[in-house]
Amino acid sequence: MKSDKTVYRCGECGYQSGKWYGRCPSCGEYNTFEETVIAASKGTSQSASTAFRVKGVRLGELETPDYIRVGSGMEEFDRVIGGGIVCGSAILLSGEPGIGKSTLLMQICGTVGRERRVLYVSGEESGRQLKMRADRLGVEAENLYVLNETGAENIIAEIDETNPEIVIIDSIQTIWSGQSTSTFPGSVSQVRESAMLFINKAKSEGFSVILVGHVNKEGGIAGPKVLEHMVDAVLYFEGEKQHAYRIIRAVKNRYGSTNEIGVFEMTEKGLVQVLNPSEALMKERPENVPGSCAVCVMEGSRPIVTEIQALVTPTVYPSPKRTANGVDYNRMCLLLAVLEKRLGLRFSQSDVYLNVTGGLNLSEPASDMAVCLALISGLLDRVIPENFICFGEIGLAGECRSVSGSEQRISEARRLGFTKIAVPGSVKKKTGDKFPDITGVKNLFEMVRIPGLMRKSERKEDIGQQET
Ligand SMILES: Nc1ncnc2c1ncn2[C@@H]1O[C@H](COP(=O)(O)OP(=O)(O)O)[C@@H](O)[C@H]1O
Ligand SMILES: [Mg+2]
Structure with a gap:
């Protein structure tokens, strides 16, 4: 019988090796190697004849999917995402701390949460802090639920309970999953595995999930590069914190163009759309x-x-x-x-x-x-x-x-x-x-x-x- 195998995997590029490296020989990143235990398979490998038969389908026989999009109430945001949040999609929103990610999402919740059930999970702020922000932004949404929690499994249980149409995880780096091989929230495998939990759940149950991701010193999304491959759209929120203007752009979008930008201005009352940037x-x-x-x-x-x-x-x-x-x-x-x-x-x-x-x-x-x-x-x-x-x-x-x-x-x-x-x-x-x-x-x-x-x-x- 085969025994479990230990391998080391780079969290940035996925390079796998039998031994640990301080610096990944493939992508050159430091301190990204993590130990992963691969459980030995119980059965024997299936031969093609006995395995479950898979079959290609003629493209013409498939129906064109009719994406249901939910308008965020912000034209500038909807344009970037391709005309609204597609039901059942996973979106990664990233940007530097203080740029306004939580503010933007709370404002979107204010509109969407009037008619649809939204669960805003914050690993960074308590329910009271969220309420204070919502009050400052003038957000009053009947169907908006907030939760201060960092345990991925607890959040999944709450999703089952609340049955929301949109789930916001602010931020994915604060989430901690008991199933992960690593014990530190924010570590590469924790981020990857918790994100996987939410994305799989969203895809199977048809709700949309928006993950907030921090950026690292170099400006990339902290955590594994694979996170970008796992989601349907990656949005970057950028701009100088000293300047009032904030720009949101899509660097990946399975449901729309990646060329569009949305322009906002940060004010005391939150982000205001700049519908006419030239002026x-x-x-x-x-x-x-x-x-x-x-x-x-x-x-x-x-x-x-x-x-x-x-x-x-x-x-x-x-x-x-x-x-x-x-x-x-x-x-x-x-x-x-x-x-x-x-x-x-x-x-x-x-x-x-x-x-x-x-x-x-x-x-x-x-x-x-x-x-x-x-x-x-x-x-x-x-x-x-x-x-x-x-x-x-x-x-x-x-x-x-x-x-x-x-x-x-x-x-x-x-x-x-x-x-x-x-x-x-x-x-x-x-x-x-x-x-x-x-x-x-x-x-x-x-x-x-x-x-x-x-x-x-x-x-x-x-x-x-x-x-x-
Ligand atoms: N009480 C306040 N009055 C005015 N502006 C505020 C207030 N609190 C926060 N802000 C603005 O909101 C920004 C923080 O936005 P936030 O959404 O928390 O950022 P992120 O989630 O991206 O870290 C700050 O940079 C500041 O400009
Ligand atoms: Mg925030």
């Missing part, structure tokens, strides 16, 4: 300042207008300092090199600080043209008119390349009152008839020569410039 982002734009250029980027299906700021100052260091906030650092360095080479501008004696306002993270090359203009305007101390906006990619030869979603971007820019719009030449050709007043530019050289683009700064606010 909110441009509200505080300074006037008459060099080093600022407006840009229209696409976040999923939604065009958003924001501002790129560049501060270019003479350097005092042997190698100039460069920082990029909201734009990829390497992309900024590449654009600086293109500007040096193609336009002969000298940035090598200057420190460069680039920033996207509102804490937005621009991953699209469509922001290249605006980044270049902000940099040039910062270096030359010239002001770009407030009614000017541009979008387009810059190639290594300094050429302006077209990007997707041009018409939506132009329409959004117009809606916000931008009258001078510069786009790559190919975009102008394609949309010329529809928008005759936009300017098409083929390369950087043509771009900086747009009439009236750069005017001298009239500001005398700087102490250094004031007459004494």
Whole structure:
């Protein structure tokens, strides 16, 4: 008879080995190996002929499932999730501590809990603390049940008792399962096994489960990577805690697109949806300042207008300092090199600080043209008119390349009152008839020569410039 076998498994990547490692040879993570006992199988292995027969089904014979979605009462959240929480799905919501995960979920409970039974399980806060938060947020839901518990089996028993349609586990790192081989809540196998318990229960009984996950120092979800594979959707709640704006995005979604973002503002009364991010982002734009250029980027299906700021100052260091906030650092360095080479501008004696306002993270090359203009305007101390906006990619030869979603971007820019719009030449050709007043530019050289683009700064606010 076979005996039980002990193996060591990496909680991050699942690498399995007969001996323990301090550092996983597969993924390179430290301290992720955990001992797992594999019980010897009782029977003999089944041969194909005696095993239960499995059979493939012709795809056409299957019925198209009709997902039932529950609206969260927040358009910004529903858009990210694909139009509402799908019944029977498992969602992982993660983000840094204090970003507003519990707040968001409590607010969603406030709407959903009016008609459907919701169980909010908190391993971090007592029932009274939850009540205090609910009162502050103005949440009054008849069918909302709260529970302060960390034992997974106890929670499962309560789910059986309450029979909810939505279960929230805040957070999965605080939950402790007696069935796990590890005794520490938050350890890799505890997180994996407790999550498995809830997800299996949700799938078999048809309720939705939302798991809150903490993020670790590196910004990943603390605990096993497999957690992301186990759930149907992974949402990240991000933003600077000092900034009011919070952005929620899906990094995985089995029931919708992963491109959409939802924008919220943190206030005393909780999270308020920002249904019109462009207007909110441009509200505080300074006037008459060099080093600022407006840009229209696409976040999923939604065009958003924001501002790129560049501060270019003479350097005092042997190698100039460069920082990029909201734009990829390497992309900024590449654009600086293109500007040096193609336009002969000298940035090598200057420190460069680039920033996207509102804490937005621009991953699209469509922001290249605006980044270049902000940099040039910062270096030359010239002001770009407030009614000017541009979008387009810059190639290594300094050429302006077209990007997707041009018409939506132009329409959004117009809606916000931008009258001078510069786009790559190919975009102008394609949309010329529809928008005759936009300017098409083929390369950087043509771009900086747009009439009236750069005017001298009239500001005398700087102490250094004031007459004494
Ligand atoms: N009494 C309060 N008044 C105003 N804002 C508060 C109050 N308590 C908490 N907040 C805000 O809520 C945030 C915490 O949100 P929370 O949902 O608990 O975060 P998470 O669950 O992601 O750790 C804080 O960063 C703070 O901005
Ligand atoms: Mg919380």
